[in-house]
Amino acid sequence: MSTLLKYTLRIADNSLILGQRMAEWCSKGPTLEEDIAMSNIALDLFGQANGFLEYASKIDGQKTADDLAFKRDASNFYNFCLVEVENGHFGNTMIRSLLFDTFYLLFYKELSKSQDENLSALAFKSLKEIKYHFRHSQNWIIRLGDGTKESNKKVQESLNNLWKYTDEFFEIDNVDQIMIDQKIGVNTSLLKKEWTEIIESTINEAKLIKPSTIKMITGGRDGKHSNKLSSLLKEMQYLPRKYPNAKW
């Protein structure tokens, strides 16, 4: 697999898998407004994933964007471990979104300067949308953290639980290094400082406590996933796998 293909799939897979998780809230949101909000965010993420998958399909030359979404196994998905984590309660979903949105906000800002004009165009487009996803998750965390004793306790637990997945954002491996050298990819290790500042100021305002450094979990970007991803894919890929020629 070409380096550019893997790099593009990593970006696409984060949006696709998080989109699927957000879509699981559809018809189950805590309020009608939130049900609509999360379904809309899921749609944005699917749209973004589609753009990157179309480009990946072009690089691949054989598989279509749908093949890439619906015919790969978990070990060939390269998303962050964070995005496949189950939704849990609403506050847990919002913590997961806050950690991810903050990172993707910074990531897309940099990727929009990429020398690869497809990636830069898709990043610029996606950046416009991730901005309001970020405002949404940030507002909720401030509201829940600085809410009742119960809501504060719940989101603090989620923050503690999900913190271990955040180091993966800033890892640089061979694929990244080659893309950085070609001025295509983003040096995400340089984004850690700003990410940490935004997260710290948000959790301060939310009266939450920053979790202490714990053993980090990574590997998603190389296809090492929890069995949660397989369950997610089983549902997401059910129809095209069961009825390969289905049209709609």
Add this chain to the structure above:
Amino acid sequence: MQNGKINKIWKLLETVPDPEIPVISVIDLGVIRDITVKNNYYKITITPTYSGCPAMKTIQDDIKTCLKKNNINNFDFIIKYSPAWTTDWMSKRTKDKLLKYGISPPSDITICPQCKSKNTKLVSEFGATACKAFYKCLDCLEPFESFKCI
């Protein structure tokens, strides 16, 4: 003659309504960026509005139907992401149409479509479709939708 045909396509597309906001056309929406011709084959360049907008597919289908009905069959679409679509591409006339239809147009100041008050409040950044946010008027108390500024 080919230029004449291109102009005709532009004119025809003015009759294709946005599938979710039928008072404006796909031209008003600003998604049609270019129409070119080569060897009697037309390329229509469209740019997506919001990534998650399912109407983009419907827009292409509606354009196909309209052109085929007018005996234009030799065309195809190019999807272009850059420059990214922005609500700035909507004309004042389009924005007036939206307001009249009951949707507050994209702007720094959100106006209540019922009583035209500027004293309004955001309820949710997400509405019934990808392009709209949900607002409330603090004067007449009516809820309304506003076109998101992007």
